[in-house]
Amino acid sequence: MKIIRDSYYGSAIYLLFKWAAVKNAENFDRRHIEALQTARLKRLLKHTLTHSNFYKDFYKSHGITLDHIATVNLSDLPIMTKKIMMDNFDSVVCDSRLKRKELEKFVANPINHGKKFQGRFQVVHSSGSSGTLGIFIYGPKDWTTLKALTLSRATKTKINPLRKQKLAFIGVVDGHYAGISLAQAAPPFLFDLLPLDINSPLEKALARLNAFQPDFLGGYASGVGLLAQAQTEGKLDIHPKGIMCSADPLTPRISKAIKQAFGIDPVNLYAASESIGIAAQCSAQHNMHVFDDWHCIEVLDNNLNPTKNGEFGNLVLTNLYNYTQPLIRYQMNDELALDERPCGCKWPFPTIKEIAGREEDFLWFQRADDNLDFIHPVVFVEFMVPGLVGMQVVQTDRNRLLIKAIISGDEKDTITLIRNRMDAILRRKQLDNMVVFDVELVSEIGNDPKTGKYKLIIPLKDKSADSMDGLG
Incomplete structure (x- = not known):
């Protein structure tokens, strides 16, 4: 049936x-x-x-x-x-x-x-x-x-x-x-x-x-x-x-x-x-x-009270059509403001x-011919391997990355899966011979001290490539 x-x-x-x-x-x-x-x-x-x-x-x-x-x-x-x-x-x-x-x-x-x-x-x-x-x-x-x-x-x-x-x-x-x-x-x-x-x-x-x-x-x-x-x-x-x-x-x-x-x-x-x-x-x-x-859309402040129209707050979502995996008063990571007009x-x-709260930074790398190429941030937003609970990608040098990983389960197997996934990403961009990366196991990932919020991607501070060549 x-x-x-x-x-x-x-x-x-x-x-x-x-x-x-x-x-x-x-x-x-x-x-x-x-x-x-x-x-x-x-x-x-x-x-x-x-x-x-x-x-x-x-x-x-x-x-x-x-x-x-x-x-x-x-x-x-x-x-x-x-x-x-x-x-x-x-x-x-x-x-x-x-x-x-x-x-x-x-x-x-x-x-x-x-x-x-x-x-x-x-x-x-x-x-x-x-x-x-x-x-x-x-x-x-x-x-x-x-x-x-x-x-x-x-x-x-x-x-x-x-x-x-x-x-x-x-x-x-x-x-x-x-x-x-x-x-x-x-x-x-x-x-x-x-x-x-x-x-x-x-x-x-x-x-x-x-x-x-x-x-x-x-x-x-x-x-x-x-x-x-x-x-x-x-x-x-x-x-x-x-x-x-x-x-x-x-x-x-x-x-x-x-x-x-x-x-x-x-x-x-x-x-x-x-x-x-x-x-x-x-x-x-x-x-x-x-x-x-x-959908039921609620925009709430830090005390879970509704914000006034036009004021930013955290989105709390109720999906009314998903009966397989109900998401009821589900706290999103997005901030938005409703318009009363x-x-x-x-x-x-x-x-x-x-x-x-939806924007992440592009990671820019230098090719052998000195031209710059990027990895789209959504690649890391959607990064997933079994055993990986949380992560942060830090660009420590122009062509070097540090993957901070929170792991549950077999550490050796999960690190291997992370490395295999990263290798595949770099190969697709033809950056595998230019960009190197390290994986560091951590127990937690702190928030950005300036914003107080978690950052998935931390690009190189001295960025010579600025926001998509004028499209940002």
Whole structure:
């Protein structure tokens, strides 16, 4: 029965059904959206307290059981952190087939890239800007809902079953990362996909793009910015009808470069491994709207009190469509401010004034010909090997790195896996004969003394390469 149900939820028919429902909700008024959000929260809580042993015990310790669902408010629920989730992973998830150790082995094996765990579960992993490993699982129904959400509201794709659209994606592609996972999930009856590794030589990507001629271009904002620069310089000649950026900040300068190069405004997608479709810009005003029919968004201060509109606070996320790995009042590492001003477009969703805390530094290295080359920060944001609990990358010299690693389990095996992964990263950039690295085991990684916050990447202080050659 489960196999039949999962097959239906992963089918093109169900995707089209969800797509239509998601699209229809864009015409609802605020009262309807809020009622929908409340109903979905109650439904998720009932499911979670029935199927997740961790949440049952966690909420019971705070005086909350199934009997309280009708009257409990979101703010009554305790905060969940990534550390709590990962420490209790096997009892957090609502499916007994999911085990952390098995998932870590699955993700670490290159033969599984682009595949689903046990043929049905979509796995996304990230260390994020917190440096703490996170594994996020989507069941067939969860994943299809997410696809419908992003296709309808972020890519704003129009269905044409008579002609496939060509989709090119530039980012980190050799793993179970959020961006490439979603790109690979584009329905094959609607899209042909060209994945481009942001860590491969740019010349190869340009040649493939010129031959492919994409209708739609997506990927990391910095990567699309590089393509825009190449288009302006005459090295690239493509004419996409739509462009979507995510993963790293779409700065005004990058956005302007993309508009000048391709003649269209890029859509900024706010995505995370916890939910790859949190918010996106509207077409009318280019404001970032939170899709709060499928999420509960709280912006809280350090005392866990709501901030005033327009003030920055820490994002606490509740994902209302993931029934496989419930994330309820989950503390993100992002800071944002909501905007109380009405947008002026037809969408009924609230807007984000600004997102902070998502930017990491590029690492620049010197080649034998004295030219500089970089490793994209997302490579380390998404760095994962079994046994690695946390990490920090420190550039100690122009062509030397120190990997500070917090390890759980067999130290020798984990260090070998870290070295193998780093070797592969350097080979892909053809930096393996120029850049050396050391691995240092540590028990903890301190915060930046200036900001009081954790930094995943610490570049060389004397930087001769400044922010993406003018695109930063």
